[in-house]
Amino acid sequence: xxxxxxxxxxxxxxxxxxxxxxxxxxxxxxxxxxxxxxxxxxxxxxxxxxxxxxxxxxxxxxxxxxxxxxxxxxxxxxxxxxxxxxxxxxxxxxxxxxxxxxxxxxxxxxxxxxxxxxxxxxxxxxxxxxxxxxxxxxxxxxxxxxxxxxxxxxxxxxxxxxxxxxxxxxxxxxxxxxxxxxxxxxxxxxxxxxxxxxxxxxxxxxxxxxxxxxxxxxxxxxxxxxxxxxxxxxxxxxxxxxxxxxxxxxxxxxxxxxxxxxxxxxxxxxxxxxxxxxxxxxxxxxxxxxxxxxxxxxxxxxxxxxxxxxxxxxxxxxxxxxxxxxxxxxxxxxxxxxxxxxxxxxxxxxxxxxxxxxxxxxxxxxxxxxxxxxxxxxxxxxxxxxxxxxxxxxxxxxxxxxxxxxxxxxxxxxxxxxxxxxxxxxxxxxxxxxxxxxxxxxxxxxxxxxxxxxxxxxxxxxxxxxxxxxxxxxxxxxxxxxxxxxxxxx
Numbered sequence: 001x002x003x004x005x006x007x008x009x010x011x012x013x014x015x016x017x018x019x020x021x022x023x024x025x026x027x028x029x030x031x032x033x034x035x036x037x038x039x040x041x042x043x044x045x046x047x048x049x050x051x052x053x054x055x056x057x058x059x060x061x062x063x064x065x066x067x068x069x070x071x072x073x074x075x076x077x078x079x080x081x082x083x084x085x086x087x088x089x090x091x092x093x094x095x096x097x098x099x100x101x102x103x104x105x106x107x108x109x110x111x112x113x114x115x116x117x118x119x120x121x122x123x124x125x126x127x128x129x130x131x132x133x134x135x136x137x138x139x140x141x142x143x144x145x146x147x148x149x150x151x152x153x154x155x156x157x158x159x160x161x162x163x164x165x166x167x168x169x170x171x172x173x174x175x176x177x178x179x180x181x182x183x184x185x186x187x188x189x190x191x192x193x194x195x196x197x198x199x200x201x202x203x204x205x206x207x208x209x210x211x212x213x214x215x216x217x218x219x220x221x222x223x224x225x226x227x228x229x230x231x232x233x234x235x236x237x238x239x240x241x242x243x244x245x246x247x248x249x250x251x252x253x254x255x256x257x258x259x260x261x262x263x264x265x266x267x268x269x270x271x272x273x274x275x276x277x278x279x280x281x282x283x284x285x286x287x288x289x290x291x292x293x294x295x296x297x298x299x300x301x302x303x304x305x306x307x308x309x310x311x312x313x314x315x316x317x318x319x320x321x322x323x324x325x326x327x328x329x330x331x332x333x334x335x336x337x338x339x340x341x342x343x344x345x346x347x348x349x350x351x352x353x354x355x356x357x358x359x360x361x362x363x364x365x366x367x368x369x370x371x372x373x374x375x376x377x378x379x380x381x382x383x384x385x386x387x388x389x390x391x392x393x394x395x396x397x398x399x400x401x402x403x404x405x406x407x408x409x410x411x412x413x414x415x416x417x418x419x420x421x422x423x424x425x426x427x428x429x430x431x432x433x434x435x436x437x438x439x440x441x442x443x444x445x446x447x448x449x450x451x452x453x454x455x456x457x458x459x460x461x462x463x464x465x466x467x468x469x470x471x472x473x474x475x476x477x478x479x480x481x482x483x484x485x486x487x488x489x490x
Contacts, residue, residue: 006218006225006234007191011053011178013485020054020484022221024079032083032157033486039100040085040155047153049085052486053179055171056081057160058215059247059436059477060427061224062394063371065402068209069271070296071368072228074237074375075211076479077219078247082158082171084179092151095132097125100157111149113137119205119342124162126204127169128154131176134200135184138192147184154179161472163253165428170212173201178217178483190217191232193483205343206264219482226375237375239479243384244444246437247427248416248451249473250408251464254432262350264429267402269339269347271295271364274316274357276338277329281315290334295364309365316361320354356403363401370394388423388438395425395435404430412455413437419450444476 014020021029033052040049056077063073089096095109107125109115113136117129139146154176160168174197181188188196194217198210214227218234226235239245271294278298279289292298299308327335339348374390395413399405409426416424416437424437439447456470465473 006220007189007194007232009190009218010187011182011190011193011217011483011485013182013487015487015489017486020481020486022481024221024478024480032159036083036085036100036155036157037488039098039157040087040153043098043106043155044087044089044096044153047087047089049153049155049488050087051179051182051488052083052085053175053182053483054081054083054486055175055178055216055483056219056480057166057168057171058212058219059166059245059434060211061245061436061438062374062391062425063211063367064394064398064426064428064430065267065404066209066364066367066371067211067227067229068268068294069364069368070229070294071364072226072371072375073211074224074226074371075215076224076239076245077215077482078166078477079480080159080161080166081480082156082160082168082175084175085155085157086179086183087153088183089151089153092153095128095152095154097128097154097156099124100155104156111151113149117203119203124172127172127201128156128176130200130203131173131197132180133203134173134177134196135180135186137200138188138196139186141196142192147186150184152180152183161249163433164249165254165426165430165433166247167212167216167428169204169206170197170201170208171216173197173204174213174216174483178485182485190482193217194232202343205346215482217483219480221479221481223479224378226371235375237378239378240381240384240387242441243387243422244439244441244476244478246416246421246439246444246447246451246474246476247434248412248437248455249434250406250412250432251459251473252406252408252432254406254429263404263431265343266347266351266355267360267404269344270355270357270360272338273321273326273330273355274312274361276334277326277357278312278315278361280330282311286331286334290330290338295361296368299365305365305369309362312358312361312365316358318358319356321357322354323348323351326355359401359403363397366397366401367394370397384438384440385422388421391423391425391436391438392417398426398430402430406431408432409435412451415451415455416447418454419447421447448474448476 421437
């Protein structure tokens with residue numbers, strides 16, 4: 001495990017697909033780019049794209065729901081990606097967005113970066129607008145010169161399945177941001193892009209923590225990345241040579257933006273509430289406690305994670321806190337002021353059950369510990385079975401403490417373990433999507449076949465998935481490279 005300088009690097013600009021994909025380049029990938037070019041030319045009066053930008057999906061090996069709490073996570077980029085074809089169109093006076101998949105309808109936008117994203121519509125192009133706005137947000141915040149807005153023609157192709165927990169939304173947002181940046185003649189560092197795409201994706205209505213964007217931009221073939229935040233830095237993590245990872249889609253769709261106030265954003269609010277209340281109970285003034293944003297700040301306040309966990313168990317009670325109890329603890333004004341963002345307001349408005357603070361806190365602290373144990377074990381080249389123990393513990397914590405699993409995910413995780421995997425866990429936000437399993441390399445085929453039979457066969461019979469689609473729902477994967485630009489020769 002070694003410290004990278006990824007954050008200070010620039011997105012590579014290549015002249016060939018071989019340079020972009022290296023040894024992982026396939027004829028299927030070549031065909032995708034050719035098909036994307038053809039779709040672009042058909043949609044935009046025969047004009048060719050000036051460049052392609054790609055950004056991959058990811059699988060999070062361990063460290064779920066802790067990035068927005070300031071803790072390290074350990075993802076790797078995967079081969080599935082989003083590709084954006086882009087060209088400047090000075091005559092159009094608008095941004096026109098199409099997709100090679102006909103189920104995703106085209107849409108045009110005005111050029112103003114100040115326009116709001118229509119979160120009520122949940123249209124897929126919201127993530128396109130997030131990426132576009134993010135470029136200008138960064139320029140404004142950094143005090144850099146703002147280029148003149150110009151019309152852009154955009155066509156998109158993606159292989160990251162939506163609602164799968166493999167970060168299709170972030171791959172799209174990042175790829176668009178890179179494409180827009182390149183089209184406008186801008187050149188940001190990877191760290192800058194990862195940071196502003198994390199912030200701008202929140203325009204879609206979700207409060208993401210930064211992991212998805214960081215690995216999509218800074219992924220590297222052959223290694224996973226230990227990602228730290230504020231500022232974003234990465235460490236290479238060499239995975240065991242005799243181990244492989246298998247991803248399986250549980251076929252329960254989980255769209256992070258849909259119902260976010262009941263799931264993802266609710267967890268973000270619960271964690272911050274827990275941090276603020278812990279701060280008050282630990283002797284902070286109400287004013288200082290209200291400034292706390294993450295549970296990691298509580299750990300820093302008390303000096304260690306073990307102490308923070310113990311104090312949480314002493315000072316927070318199990319079960320739900322209702323709004324009245326929270327208002328008594330932190331004050332009505334603070335409660336409303338701290339959670340004043342539109343996303344947080346939706347949580348407060350729709351939440352009738354109350355807020356679980358202790359269990360969410362215990363998950364965050366224990367999961368943060370597992371991440372570093374996993375990374376350290378990789379560095380010591382331990383038996384992969386030990387890594388499986390950490391993955392199993394992670395899933396149980398997500399299921400029981402964070403309550404972000406679902407019956408389908410639990411069944412798939414059990415199927416992986418029964419098939420001989422060292423360990424398995426949900427990956428992504430949860431409530432559907434994918435699980436990831438750690439298996440011995442020489443057992444990949446046997447595990448794949450066993451899980452096809454134990455999990456997918458019944459779903460094929462029930463018509464939930466077609467037999468021909470199982471191979472896309474269940475597959476082995478290796479760490480992939482991150483974002484890149486392919487400059488075309490028109």
